[in-house]
Amino acid sequence: MTKYFRVTGMLRPRLEELEIPVPAVLRRAGLPHNFFEQTRILVSTEQLFALWDAIGFVSNDPAVGVKLSSESRIERFDPIALSTLTNENFFAAVRHIARYKSLCAPEEIIHQEEGNEWSIQFRWTLALDTDPQVFLEACFAWMLNIARHGTGTRISPLRLEFVQPRSHVRELERHFGCPVHCNAPRNALIFRASDALIPFITRNAELLDALAPEFEQSLKLNKEDNSFIELVGNAIRSRLTGRRPVIEEIARDLHVSSRTMQRRLKEAGSSFQGVLDQARHQMARYYLKNSVLELNEAAYLLGYEDGNSFVRAFRIWEGVPPGLWREENRA
Incomplete structure (x- = not known):
């Protein structure tokens, strides 16, 4: 299993668009000043968490994670997100993400049907500390962004569950379009079970077939390189x-x-x-x-x-x- 995450270079322009000073973020996180100038930005779980903790601290905006992950321009999506949009429905998309995430980073996406509900959770397998609130919210917002682009609708979850309390619950509820429950036993994004089968208007079977071999080879090389x-x-x-x-x-x-x-x-x-x-x-x-x-x-x-x-x-x-x-x- 790989021990590193790859940070997308698009994070820097997103930070700059929100007027978050990148040098201050990197200093706070203990990362080098030329961090975003690398060809491939690889970080450990500890460094990834430090980066997102620093983003939350420097921005002084509790909802900054949601804002950073709500990208409206598909051309700025990372390769995994782009290939995900070519799947036939929401369930296939999440299964696709879960497979490639587990292969290219120390991360698991756990999704399971529970009666009439379908839950999605993120787990970082090498984490020693509690995942940063800003980062967790960014992950959930990223998943919702995929669902909304793929289905072409303003799909919303049934609810959002957090273990830790939030000071910006109303802002989260406006963005996700559902109730937010804090002090829950888990961190999870809960959809209706029927939402899993909503077709993707972005489906492109030929493109997916063309991308799959390249993606598999890239993952193999990525693992060897790391x-x-x-x-x-x-x-x-x-x-x-x-x-x-x-x-x-x-x-x-x-x-x-x-x-x-x-x-x-x-x-x-x-x-x-x-x-x-x-x-x-x-x-x-x-x-x-x-x-x-x-x-x-x-x-x-x-x-x-x-x-x-x-x-x-x-x-x-x-x-x-x-x-x-x-x-x-x-x-």
């Missing part, structure tokens, strides 16, 4: 002990040639320098937050020639010098 990036990152971290690892050493550790490793990283939308920077960034945050190391000592362990080089790199990652970051995070 695993290889993780292998390279682990090898780099094991050698970050007072000097900068070089590509030849890491290639030998993984029993591949330097050229092969560079090629595979490039195909995965990454590079040796990119994986090295990410490993250094992660370990720098750990050292500063969980140890009493001096900055020069941390710089040495991370393989920098001097403290100034480490400070410059850290400012690029976090937007602030390491000393200030340590004070803020320890506070």
